Amino acid sequence: MLEQLRDGLRAAIKKLIYSDVVDEQAIKDFVRDIQRVLLQADVNVKIVLEITSSIEKEALRSEIPAGLSKRDYIINLLYNELVKILGNESKINFPRDKCNIILLVGIQGSGKTTFTSKLSKYLLREGYQIGIVCADTFRPGAYDQLRILCEKLKIELYGKKDEKNPLKIAIEGKKYFCEQNKNVVIIDTAGRHKEEKDLIQEMKEINRQVVPQLVLLVIDGTIGQQSYSQAKAFHDATTIGGIVITKLDGSAKGGGAIAAATSTQAKILFISTGEGADDIERFVPERFVSRLLGLGDIKAILERVKQAEIGTDETKARRIMSGKMTIDDLYEQLMQLRKFGSIRKLLELIPGMPEISDSIDTDKLEERLEKWRFVIQSMTKGERQNPDVLNASRIKRIARGSGVDEKEVREMIKQYNQMKLVMKRTKGKFLRNFLR
Ligand code: GDP
Ligand code: MG
Numbered sequence: 001m002l003e004q005l006r007d008g009l010r011a012a013i014k015k016l017i018y019s020d021v022v023d024e025q026a027i028k029d030f031v032r033d034i035q036r037v038l039l040q041a042d043v044n045v046k047i048v049l050e051i052t053s054s055i056e057k058e059a060l061r062s063e064i065p066a067g068l069s070k071r072d073y074i075i076n077l078l079y080n081e082l083v084k085i086l087g088n089e090s091k092i093n094f095p096r097d098k099c100n101i102i103l104l105v106g107i108q109g110s111g112k113t114t115f116t117s118k119l120s121k122y123l124l125r126e127g128y129q130i131g132i133v134c135a136d137t138f139r140p141g142a143y144d145q146l147r148i149l150c151e152k153l154k155i156e157l158y159g160k161k162d163e164k165n166p167l168k169i170a171i172e173g174k175k176y177f178c179e180q181n182k183n184v185v186i187i188d189t190a191g192r193h194k195e196e197k198d199l200i201q202e203m204k205e206i207n208r209q210v211v212p213q214l215v216l217l218v219i220d221g222t223i224g225q226q227s228y229s230q231a232k233a234f235h236d237a238t239t240i241g242g243i244v245i246t247k248l249d250g251s252a253k254g255g256g257a258i259a260a261a262t263s264t265q266a267k268i269l270f271i272s273t274g275e276g277a278d279d280i281e282r283f284v285p286e287r288f289v290s291r292l293l294g295l296g297d298i299k300a301i302l303e304r305v306k307q308a309e310i311g312t313d314e315t316k317a318r319r320i321m322s323g324k325m326t327i328d329d330l331y332e333q334l335m336q337l338r339k340f341g342s343i344r345k346l347l348e349l350i351p352g353m354p355e356i357s358d359s360i361d362t363d364k365l366e367e368r369l370e371k372w373r374f375v376i377q378s379m380t381k382g383e384r385q386n387p388d389v390l391n392a393s394r395i396k397r398i399a400r401g402s403g404v405d406e407k408e409v410r411e412m413i414k415q416y417n418q419m420k421l422v423m424k425r426t427k428g429k430f431l432r433n434f435l436r
Helices: 003-018 024-040 045-060 070-086 112-125 142-153 166-179 196-210 221-237 254-262 285-293 298-308 314-321 327-338 343-349 353-359 362-377 381-385 392-402 406-425 429-435
Strands: 100-105 130-135 156-158 184-189 214-220 241-246 268-272 280-282
Touching: 003 024, 003 070, 003 285, 024 045, 024 070, 045 070, 070 254, 070 285, 100 112, 100 196, 112 130, 112 142, 112 184, 112 214, 112 241, 112 268, 112 280, 130 142, 130 166, 142 156, 156 166, 166 184, 166 196, 184 196, 196 214, 196 221, 214 221, 214 254, 221 241, 221 254, 241 254, 254 268, 327 362, 327 381, 327 406, 362 392, 362 406, 392 406
Parallel strands: 100 184, 100 214, 130 156, 130 184, 214 241, 241 268
Antiparallel strands: 268 280
């Protein structure tokens, strides 16, 4: 996510850390680096100058707090400034005994429908009972797009393929689900407008008639600073809104979108970093900045851990950490990791992990999990406990039993040995953070 911004910030920090002395010149260089990186990420010039002049002024002060190195002090300044421009965190917390309506608005293609499924999955995990209403009567494929997403998530969808009046569907859908005692109803709208003015008009109209508890404006992060006007118009029009910024995966302008939206004082509730149902993240400025700067943020992981309700027992964890894991352990760990979505993304969150993740072929790992399940099921208990006993003829037997190539069986054993090594080498730091 926001790779360019992240890499740029980290490079600037690294340069500062490795500079011989932190003198006036080094500070000025650092500030200039930060300026350049933020501008490249499409952050508004005014904001960039504000941040950097404040850092420069503070950093050049001769006295820094006792017990701090100048380098740490400066990095901390950067962290604080970035967090400050991103505003406060806010969170969805609906009363469970009420029927709460969420209205999603945003221009066409901004990612509303995709986000509808992400948000549903997210709220399902939080324990809400959810219904989805398809109030996009404009785009012919809209209903089917949502239907497929809903089927995957096993969430009921309300919609009518031939109805042309979105307002009518929104009202009927609300009634339909609220009568079933759902506590969250998400209404996905069409947003066929090209302009903010019309968008806000439609939003106001549905708003007035449906009376939602929360209106979310979905903004395409690739538009960068232009997000400002959308967010501002929206923020001025509703007091119960939050903002979602999508497509932050690999978007060079994402930094600008986030900065622009927050500078309107509107609250960013979520960011979205991919097309998959798990690519959703609650927006927490501190966490976000920690991740960008590479300060290794465990909080993000912990929240996901909680969400996936990981239940690894302690002794097992200890065994794995000491490098003595069995094939069963490996498999279980991999399956649990998979609950978090992409393994690679998860590894990225962990301090020091990117280096290790390079040594594991994570993409293939995910693809292979399914095959490995069959392989593991074809192994005897003894073999699973101690894979070292596997010789050519046993491998052949397992391959036959599981219907995969011998090569695949060997590959699994190789990966297993590699993971074991990594666990040992890092003393299970990876898992320990995970379980903490
Ligand atoms: P809507 O018109 O607002 O409902 O937008 P859609 O949800 O149909 O999304 C429009 C396009 O953007 C689709 O091709 C989605 O797959 C894509 N999309 C949505 N969210 C993301 C995201 O976070 N990252 C990426 N890369 N693509 C996204
Ligand atoms: Mg849509």
